[in-house]
Amino acid sequence: MLPARGLSPLSVFAAMALAGSTAGAQTPAPAAPATTAATRWERGVRIGGEYQLRGNLMGDIPLRALPRTDPAETGRLGQNLWGNQWLRLRGEAVFRENLKLTAQMDVVNGVAFGDLAQGVAPQALRSDEYGYPGVRFRYLYMDWETPIGLLRVGQMGFSWGLGMVANDGDTPTVFGDYRYGDLVRRVMIATRPLGRTNPLVVALAGDWVATDLLADYERRDELAFQGILAAYWGEGENRVGAYGVYRWQENRLADTLTAFFVDVYARWGFRDARGGWNFAAVEAAFATGSTTYARTVENPEQAVRQFMAVLQLGRKSPTWDVVLEGGYASGDANSEDAVQGRATIDPDHRVGLILFPEVLAANTARAAQLAQDPALSARAARGSELIPTNGGVAGAGYLFPYGIFRPVRWLELRVGAVLAFSSTDVVDPYAQRALSRTVNWRGGSSASRDLGFEVDGAALVNHPIADNLVFSGGVEGGVFLPGGAFTDERGEGMPPIGLARLRIGLRYR
Numbered sequence: 162m163l164p165a166r167g168l169s170p171l172s173v174f175a176a177m178a179l180a181g182s183t184a185g186a187q188t189p190a191p192a193a194p195a196t197t198a199a200t201r202w203e204r205g206v207r208i209g210g211e212y213q214l215r216g217n218l219m220g221d222i223p224l225r226a227l228p229r230t231d232p233a234e235t236g237r238l239g240q241n242l243w244g245n246q247w248l249r250l251r252g253e254a255v256f257r258e259n260l261k262l263t264a265q266m267d268v269v270n271g272v273a274f275g276d277l278a279q280g281v282a283p284q285a286l287r288s289d290e291y292g293y294p295g296v297r298f299r300y301l302y303m304d305w306e307t308p309i310g311l312l313r314v315g316q317m318g319f320s321w322g323l324g325m326v327a328n329d330g331d332t333p334t335v336f337g338d339y340r341y342g343d344l345v346r347r348v349m350i351a352t353r354p355l356g357r358t359n360p361l362v363v364a365l366a367g368d369w370v371a372t373d374l375l376a377d378y379e380r381r382d383e384l385a386f387q388g389i390l391a392a393y394w395g396e397g398e399n400r401v402g403a404y405g406v407y408r409w410q411e412n413r414l415a416d417t418l419t420a421f422f423v424d425v426y427a428r429w430g431f432r433d434a435r436g437g438w439n440f441a442a443v444e445a446a447f448a449t450g451s452t453t454y455a456r457t458v459e460n461p462e463q464a465v466r467q468f469m470a471v472l473q474l475g476r477k478s479p480t481w482d483v484v485l486e487g488g489y490a491s492g493d494a495n496s497e498d499a500v501q502g503r504a505t506i507d508p509d510h511r512v513g514l515i516l517f518p519e520v521l522a523a524n525t526a527r528a529a530q531l532a533q534d535p536a537l538s539a540r541a542a543r544g545s546e547l548i549p550t551n552g553g554v555a556g557a558g559y560l561f562p563y564g565i566f567r568p569v570r571w572l573e574l575r576v577g578a579v580l581a582f583s584s585t586d587v588v589d590p591y592a593q594r595a596l597s598r599t600v601n602w603r604g605g606s607s608a609s610r611d612l613g614f615e616v617d618g619a620a621l622v623n624h625p626i627a628d629n630l631v632f633s634g635g636v637e638g639g640v641f642l643p644g645g646a647f648t649d650e651r652g653e654g655m656p657p658i659g660l661a662r663l664r665i666g667l668r669y670r
Contacts, residue, residue, distance in 0.1 A: 169453055171375075171418070171465065171501040171547050201306075209629075209670045210250040213338065214273065216663040217243055222520055223603060223655055224527045225589070227280045228536040238523045240288060243275030247295070247340075259306035263317075265331075270295035270298045281526035283533065284549045285374070286340055297342060300636040310352025316371060318342045321391075321404065322426030324445040325488070328509035335563050335577060336617050336637060337511045337518055341551065344371040349389075363392045374505060374551060375418070376410055381546060385418075387411035393426075396660040398438065401427045403472040412454070416543065420450025420465050420520045437478035445470040452501060455544030460499045467491050467504035482565040488512065492556030492585030494607070496593055501664060502585075508552035512561050513579035515641035515660050518552040521612075525549045528591040537595065546591060557583050557612060575637075581612040587646040604650035611644030621664065633666040 163262045171446045219241055226232035247270040271292015278288040302315025318329030330342020341491050349366035366389040376385035386409055393402025403425045412419040423446065430440030450465040468491045475484030493502035511518060527546050531537065532545035563577030586607040591629045601607050619637035626632050643655035 171452055171463075171503065171544060178602070180225075184556035194248055202255040202261050204255045204258065206255075207253045208251070208670075210248065211666060211668040212246070212248045213664075213666040214246045215244060215338070215665075216654065217245070217660065218512065218659045218662075219519065220656075220658045222523050222658060223649070224280065224523060225591075225602065225604065226529065227532070228534055231554065238278050238281070238527075240276045240278040243277070244273040245271060245288075246273040247271070247292075247605050261304045262303055263300055263304070265318075266296055267297040267299060269293060270297055278523070280530045281523060281549075284522065284526040285372075285377070285527035285551045291475075295401070300349070310350055313347065313349045313351070313669050315568075316344060316346045317536075318344055319347075319652055320425060321427075321443060323447070323471050323473065324510045325444045325469060325506050326424055326446050328507040330509045332509070334509070334511040335565070335575060336514045336619060336639070339509045339511075341507075341509050343373040343507070345369065345373075360396045361392065362653075363390075365390055366570075370410075374507070374553070375547065381412065383410060383412045398440065399429050401429075408450075414455045416456065418450065418452040418454055418465070420448050420452070422446065422448045433476075435478070437475045437476050440473070443470065446504075454547065455496065455501060457497055460496070463498075464500045466500055466502055467539050469504040469506055471510070480567055482561055486561040486563075487559065488554055488561070489558040489584060492554055492583060494585040494588050494599075496588070496590040503556045504548055505553045505555040508550070510554075511552070512554050512559055513577065513615050514637065514639040515615050515658055516579055516581055516613060517550070517554050517557075517559075518642065519660065520643070521550055521555070522552040522555075523618065524589075525555070526551075528589055528602065532591045532595070542591075542594060545591075554581075556585060557581055563617075571622055571624045572617040573621045573623075575617075575621065577617045579615045579617070580613075582644075583610040583612055583646055586610065587612075600650070601646055601648070603647055603655065605648035605652065606645075608631070609645030610645050613642050613644035615639050615641040631668045631670070633664070633668065635664050637662050637664065 170214035221241065222238040224237055226236040248268045250266050252264045269292060272288055273292065277290065282289055284520040289615035300317050302313055302317045318331060319327050320329045321327045324332065327343055330339045332339055345368040347366050347368045349364060351362060353361060354363055355361050368387045370385035370387065371378055376383040388407050389404060393400055396403055406422040408420050408422065424444065426444045427432045428440065428442035430438050432438055446469050448465055448467045451462055452465055453462050455463060467487060471486065471488040473484055473486045474482030475482065488506060490506050491502050529545050529548040559579055559581040561577065561579050563575065566574045587601040587610065588599055588607050588638035589602045592600050599607050617639035619635060623631060623633045638661040641658045647655035
């Protein structure tokens with residue numbers, strides 16, 4: 162039987178940041194209360210949105226079997242051929258030249274047809290049920306450009322830097338799709354304290370968190386509040402900034418999290434003689450604090466110590482882009498001790514197609530499902546809801562080089578690869594608590610840190626078909642070769658996993 166005690170690798174990093182906008186594939190711009198420079202909006206109402214449909218074909222992902230079932234049936238994800246879809250509606254109403262209302266919501270968001278996943282219910286985006294009606298309210302906020310700066314009030318998404326920690330879930334990625342997005346009910350003031358033409362922007366905000374990787378008010382009835390002080394200097398592509406966050410959170414069991422978080426970001430580049438933009442960008446973050454979310458008898462309170470960083474080097478031009486990205490998120494090989502060290506990069510900062518978005522996401526969601534299964538325990542293990550990575554890079558380092566070639570305006574050819582390793586021994590926290598065994602997700606040795614290698618490619622089309630209506634489509638796919646970190650209890654490795662995806666979309670703007 163599974164004791165109802167602490168379990169989870171706790172990741173503070175998915176939770177905190179400043180409001181902003183994003184631009185470009187996988188390279189969100191810094192937080193942008195940029196209307197602090199005497200911006201005036203054109204009056205009127207604007208309606209837009211997009212519909213996206215994906216058809217997926219994927220090989221089996223082996224998982225730890227569900228209790229009291231046939232292991233041959235439940236010892237895998239069970240999702241091989243399926244479709245998923247979402248309709249995202251956007252609206253904007255400008256009442257005066259300095260007063261604007263923005264709204265956004267998703268409907269029919271989730272699995273549309275085909276196979277359903279099994280035993281992964283704790284993940285944020287459900288794949289074990291069909292997404293009808295799939296309604297998710299996202300944005301409803303007011304912007305007021307005052308003489309001293311921008312005042313923004315309401316529920317909104319937010320991004321900062323490279324989208325490593327805070328990501329609004331509304332920015333196209335190199336491979337795969339943006340699907341999640343951190344949402345807060347916020348009051349924020351952003352100003353240029355040295356004058357409207359000075360590049361220094363300072364912002365102060367107070368949040369009631371609606372949903373992120375740490376808290377979900379609607380699904381789990383968690384209360385989370387945070388205060389934010391942020392500043393950046395720069396204009397256009399070149400920008401340097403930092404922000405600090407103090408966060409307090411409590412769940413329905415009266416477990417709490419108190420943490421302080423700091424994130425620094427810099428992006429700088431220059432134009433070359435051929436018109437290309439050569440750049441370097443880095444974002445690094447650290448969290449410290451304490452929590453009782455994953456309490457144990459020996460450690461009723463645990464310290465939070467987490468670190469993560471992403472570095473990008475590259476060149477972009479109208480014809481082709483080449484980028485080398487490397488990232489690191491601290492890990493935790495012992496969820497039973499007095500420190501929670503696993504950090505998780507936001508899942509909307511997508512890294513590849515298979516390893517992190519599919520394989521690790523499924524394994525961590527299955528571990529959480531087992532930790533909450535009433536067949537094993539009368540009460541879910543404390544902190545088990547925080548085990549799923551939801552597709553983010555967690556407790557791992559990686560290299561992610563990719564290139565984008567545009568032979569004509571309406572066609573993009575993309576190729577990339579992911580080489581990944583664990584930042585600590587690979588440990589399944591469910592097995593560590595319930596089975597008193599320090600093993601990996603498949604019950605094998607935890608000593609190997611080799612997560613594996615994957616190669617991805619895509620051919621994508623974007624073409625206008627009417628005024629303000631754009632068709633998008635294409636295919637993408639990849640092959641993942643698992644490393645030693647995925648051997649099972651017999652020492653046998655995981656077979657290669659392939660994924661092919663058909664993409665169809667319409668965007669009205």
